[in-house]
Amino acid sequence: MNANGLGLHIVFTGAPGCGKGTQARILKEKIDIPHLSTGEMLRAEAAKGTPLGLQIKELIDGGNLVPDEMIIKMLSERIDQDDCKNGFILDGFPRTLPQAEVLDDMLVKKGIKLDAVIEIQVPDEIIMERILGRYSCMTCGAGYHDKFQKPKVYGVCDVCGGTDFYRRVDDNRATVQNRLVNYRALTYPTIPFFEKKGLLRCVDGTGTIEATAKKVSDLLGIAK
Ligand SMILES: [Zn+2]
Numbered sequence: 001m002n003a004n005g006l007g008l009h010i011v012f013t014g015a016p017g018c019g020k021g022t023q024a025r026i027l028k029e030k031i032d033i034p035h036l037s038t039g040e041m042l043r044a045e046a047a048k049g050t051p052l053g054l055q056i057k058e059l060i061d062g063g064n065l066v067p068d069e070m071i072i073k074m075l076s077e078r079i080d081q082d083d084c085k086n087g088f089i090l091d092g093f094p095r096t097l098p099q100a101e102v103l104d105d106m107l108v109k110k111g112i113k114l115d116a117v118i119e120i121q122v123p124d125e126i127i128m129e130r131i132l133g134r135y136s137c138m139t140c141g142a143g144y145h146d147k148f149q150k151p152k153v154y155g156v157c158d159v160c161g162g163t164d165f166y167r168r169v170d171d172n173r174a175t176v177q178n179r180l181v182n183y184r185a186l187t188y189p190t191i192p193f194f195e196k197k198g199l200l201r202c203v204d205g206t207g208t209i210e211a212t213a214k215k216v217s218d219l220l221g222i223a224k
Contacts, residue, residue: 008033008087008220009112011094013190014120016179017127018205019212023120024091026213030222034083038071038093045074072102079110087115100190104197117194118216120205124180131176138164 008031012020021037028035046057052074059066071093079088094100107114122130133146139162144151151158157165194200203215217223 007115008089009107009114010087010089010220011114011117011194012089012091012120013117013187014205015122015124015127015183017131017176018120018122019209020091020120022209023118023205023212023216024089026209027216028089030217033087033089035089035091036075036078037091038075041074041078042066042071068096068099068102071099072106075103076106076110079112094190096186097189097193100193114199116201116220117199118219119191119200119202120212121202122205126206127180128173128176131171132173134171135165135167137162138166
């Protein structure tokens, strides 16, 4: 790894709501390496209408999970593209131990070695507080939080002056609890898998977004 962001192959992992997507985007800005979010890639592929895309669209529209082989094929093709020659930042994948194993196989075949798997650690009760407190402006979509990001004037959007707000239906205690339980059961087993390979790096994600980003940069030796 080096400070110029050359040859950095990173995976961000952690519980839902830990901030891994945000950290992946911040790191992408700093080192100019593609941020590969499999969720976004699946939606983009489906929209393109390629044979693979059409298959994916049918699965998603039917409320089904996209099989691992399809995700890995899409990811493999994406990694072969020119802009990934200096590395990539993965987030949202692998989500299960079998996915971690296929990813590992795929990268070995390409002669690519991961540099680090960064686990953003946030206790469940803090994740709950973060998710349950968030809401958005109905007019412009600006995001707020009951505790951490209140509008400057109570009940008025800072960005557009709107006064109507909404909360996502799935941001409720039972749903978040369920996602955390699923994370422990399905995704958490990837942590010891990467630890055994000497790739795991843990970052405390309980502070502000900026504080966590600084910890990630320090860990990777990026001087920004
Ligand atoms: Zn607004």
